[in-house]
Amino acid sequence: xxxxxxxxxxxxxxxxxxxxxxxxxxxxxxxxxxxxxxxxxxxxxxxxxxxxxxxxxxxxxxxxxxxxxxxxxxxxxxxxxxxxxxxxxxxxxxxxxxxxxxxxxxxxxxxxxxxxxx
Amino acid sequence: xxxxxxxxxxxxxxxxxxxxxxxxxxxxxxxxxxxxxxxxxxxxxxxxxxxxxxxxxxxxxxxxxxxxxxxxxxxxxxxxxxxxxxxxxxxxxxxxxxxxxxxxxxxxxxx
Numbered sequence: 001x002x003x004x005x006x007x008x009x010x011x012x013x014x015x016x017x018x019x020x021x022x023x024x025x026x027x028x029x030x031x032x033x034x035x036x037x038x039x040x041x042x043x044x045x046x047x048x049x050x051x052x053x054x055x056x057x058x059x060x061x062x063x064x065x066x067x068x069x070x071x072x073x074x075x076x077x078x079x080x081x082x083x084x085x086x087x088x089x090x091x092x093x094x095x096x097x098x099x100x101x102x103x104x105x106x107x108x109x110x111x112x113x114x115x116x117x118x
Numbered sequence: 119x120x121x122x123x124x125x126x127x128x129x130x131x132x133x134x135x136x137x138x139x140x141x142x143x144x145x146x147x148x149x150x151x152x153x154x155x156x157x158x159x160x161x162x163x164x165x166x167x168x169x170x171x172x173x174x175x176x177x178x179x180x181x182x183x184x185x186x187x188x189x190x191x192x193x194x195x196x197x198x199x200x201x202x203x204x205x206x207x208x209x210x211x212x213x214x215x216x217x218x219x220x221x222x223x224x225x226x227x228x229x
Contacts, residue, residue, distance in 0.1 A: 034216040034217070036216075036217075036219075038159070042221075043204070043219045043220060043221045043222060044161075044204070044206075044217075044219040045219070046209065046216035046217060046218070049215075049216050059216075091159050093159070093161060095217075106149075106163070106166050107151070107163070107217065108163065109153075109160075109161040109162075109163060111159075111160045111161075112159045112160055112161070114159065
């Protein structure tokens, strides 16, 4: 149980295009999903917190108009990188907290999406 | 915001050795996470603990809340344990927070 999937696992796009990344909790409902990114040889960094049915909360320095987050249901959150540039190339990973385990702080991680912007 | 320090950054050991990785954080927390990241990038959650000690197979995690310190131990290490081990804590200490991650410990176990 507690499986989180991400799609796509890898994407290469041209500069200026938009890329959508999906994060799904497959066997549980997630009240909260988190989006992280990891640049090469750096640690994971929290980008935003996504709560179902409400606006995402972005960390300082993360542009909300560039990184659009939609948490439309208890099993799906999407991250859209708009007008992608080479500096957006990174490893994007989501995690989800389980509704049924409210009070538990455990987060379940997706496998990640490697974005390369040419 | 919580700050996380891990040591060592890199560790190379021989198969069978006992491994210890340390983690310190700055803000009191509800729970601490130990994660494993393989070269492809995928993250596996090893432990979440808020007090005392947890054991899973050859892995043991301990935490001292008063000292804001945790350790991850690997007994009878094996080459398949080679990976990056990451300590993570809630940003502001609370359980509903996203996580702040350490820089990771790159572990290599040689046969």
